[in-house]
Each structure stands twice: as structure tokens, then as C-alpha cells.
Amino acid sequence: MKVMLVNPYFPRYRGNDAFPLGIGYIAGALLKSGFDVSVLDCHILKIQEDEMISHILKERPDVIGFTVMTPTFEALKRIVAKLRERSDALIIGGGPHATFRPDELLSSGFDIAVRGEGERTVVELVEKLEKHENLESIRGISFISNKKIVHTQERELEKNLDLIPFPARRLFPYKKYKIMSLVTSRGCPYTCVYCAATKFWKGFVRFRTPQNVLDELEEIKALGFDKIRFEDSTFTINHQHVKGICKEMIERGLDFRWSCETRQDTINKELFELMIRAG
Structure with a gap:
């Protein structure tokens, strides 16, 4: 089929x-x-x-x-x-x-x-x-x-995001994208009136492991990208999660320029400085 x-x-x-x-x-x-x-x-x-x-x-x-x-x-x-x-x-x-x-x-x-x-x-x-x-x-x-x-009945959310295969980027005309996107989590706890993320993900936030995220970043780097965007609804909501990703990026020597979606009340100086070191 x-x-x-x-x-x-x-x-x-x-x-x-x-x-x-x-x-x-x-x-x-x-x-x-x-x-x-x-x-x-x-x-x-x-x-x-x-x-x-x-x-x-x-x-x-x-x-x-x-x-x-x-x-x-x-x-x-x-x-x-x-x-x-x-x-x-x-x-x-x-x-x-x-x-x-x-x-x-x-x-x-x-x-x-x-x-x-x-x-x-x-x-x-x-x-x-x-x-x-x-x-x-x-x-x-x-x-x-x-x-x-x-x-039909509602589908339960996948508990382990590491089990979901990476996006099949090689099927796309990937060289036409100036920046490559990825997500390290799904969901958001906030209820901003202009955003459907909380309702779509049923109010839950689930995180991928840093190792799984970095394996995907290795694939993205192999496609020739040096600019990425973390499309998580609120990337910095879990500081340990972000620190794990940033430290892995530094250890693996993955040199990306990157951006993310966040909120002022979910970030501090220590985290911000580590994010800068990671790209």
C-alpha cells in the first residue's frame, strides 16, 4: 500500500x-x-x-x-x-x-x-x-x-518518546530548508489563550533522553545543517533536561547555532550561560 x-x-x-x-x-x-x-x-x-x-x-x-x-x-x-x-x-x-x-x-x-x-x-x-x-x-x-x-476511543500518549522513530528527513528536499527543526519534548503545562499545545497534548509534558536527542542531532549534522531550532513548546521548562542536552552537545563537539521557544520565568543566568556555551 x-x-x-x-x-x-x-x-x-x-x-x-x-x-x-x-x-x-x-x-x-x-x-x-x-x-x-x-x-x-x-x-x-x-x-x-x-x-x-x-x-x-x-x-x-x-x-x-x-x-x-x-x-x-x-x-x-x-x-x-x-x-x-x-x-x-x-x-x-x-x-x-x-x-x-x-x-x-x-x-x-x-x-x-x-x-x-x-x-x-x-x-x-x-x-x-x-x-x-x-x-x-x-x-x-x-x-x-x-x-x-x-x-473511536482516545489514543493514550506514548510514554517513552525515545521509542518514536526520528522524522524521515531524507524523504524531503532537505537542502531547501535554511534551518532544521526538532523537538526534545512534547507538551506544555501553561494555558496561553493563543496556543493549542496544552489541549493537544492533554496537559502532559514528556521528555526525550539527552542521548536520544543528540543521536538525532548527529543525523541532522550529517545532512549538512549548522542551524537548528528546538520547537518544544517551552524548551527550558525542565532545567535538568536542558542541561543534559547542552552538556552532550558540548561533549560531542556539535557546533550548531540554535534557537528555542521559552518563557522568561523558566530560565536563569546559570542555564542561559550553559546554553550559550552549547551554541
Whole structure:
């Protein structure tokens, strides 16, 4: 079964530094499970609707998976409608809008909405689809059955983030990204009104081990990057975690220029000085 993962073009953001970690992680999980997977980052390639559809039809995938953000949802409704006219592929949506508004996706032509953390969910989903098995046992999805919307049980968050395969960056045109992104944790305890992270990750914060993070950084360095961005919701929320990463970066001699997301009340002089030493 051939799977194609698509990150839609987002014209409001004009930078070349937004690596789509969501489909990167899903691609990595599918590859590890032995599936045939390709990716299309329309944003970095500046591919808009009609050209996107042409690319997808040329690949002839059995399953098409879209990252669905609220700002791109209206465009995706048009794209899905056009694909329906020319392709029999199963169309899946994942990401924030799919998690919080699955009914909207299903009423707009999507076959399945993947809610929340998607790596295990998508692997199980493709396995079931290959075997033509019932989907109701898969946690964390929504779909239509007998003209009714079915929401399966919530998927539990992965307790050990080190078990999740790294994003499949080599499937992407990685040389086009000026900066490479990664995350060392998932979740945020804060409740900022403009951010969905706390609700998406159910209020929990989980951390990868420094060794696992540095192994991914070694891969990123091997791709030729010297600039990275830690995309954690609040990178410095756990000082021991950050210290472990910074010390490993120094010990391994990984020379990156890097940035992160943080808050003034989660950092102090000692930590800041160590972060500077690490890049």
C-alpha cells in the first residue's frame, strides 16, 4: 500500500525554515514499519493547489495524508473535492484541526480524521487498511460508517518518546530548508489563550533522553545543517533536561547555532550561560 503525506502550502508564512515535523514523524513511523511512503512539502516547494493535485495524481497513492491546520482548512476542502473527481485514494487528515474539529473534516470529504499523537495510530490504520479489517478497534480516529460519524476511543500518549522513530528527513528536499527543526519534548503545562499545545497534548509534558536527542542531532549534522531550532513548546521548562542536552552537545563537539521557544520565568543566568556555551 502506497502512502503519500502532504504538507499544504501556507502563503501567510514566507520563510524557508519551517520543516513539517508532523508528517516527518509519521513518515518515519511508516518507514520503520515497512510501508511505501513518500512526502510532499508544498510550502517549501511553493506548490499551490493545482500543481499539488498534479503531483499527487502522478504518484497514484492508495492513501493520502494531509496536515490540517485551521488556516489551511478552507483550501484543503477545495483540494479534497478536486481529488475526489480524479482519484479513489483514501484521504486522511491529521494535526490540530483534525484533532479538535474531526466532524468538519468528515463533512468536507475526508475519509478519516486522526486525532492527537499520530505515529502509532497511522501505522495501525494502514495495517488495517491493507488487510481490509474493521477500523473501530483503532484508537484516536474518526470516520463515517453507515452514514454516521464514529469517534473511536482516545489514543493514550506514548510514554517513552525515545521509542518514536526520528522524522524521515531524507524523504524531503532537505537542502531547501535554511534551518532544521526538532523537538526534545512534547507538551506544555501553561494555558496561553493563543496556543493549542496544552489541549493537544492533554496537559502532559514528556521528555526525550539527552542521548536520544543528540543521536538525532548527529543525523541532522550529517545532512549538512549548522542551524537548528528546538520547537518544544517551552524548551527550558525542565532545567535538568536542558542541561543534559547542552552538556552532550558540548561533549560531542556539535557546533550548531540554535534557537528555542521559552518563557522568561523558566530560565536563569546559570542555564542561559550553559546554553550559550552549547551554541
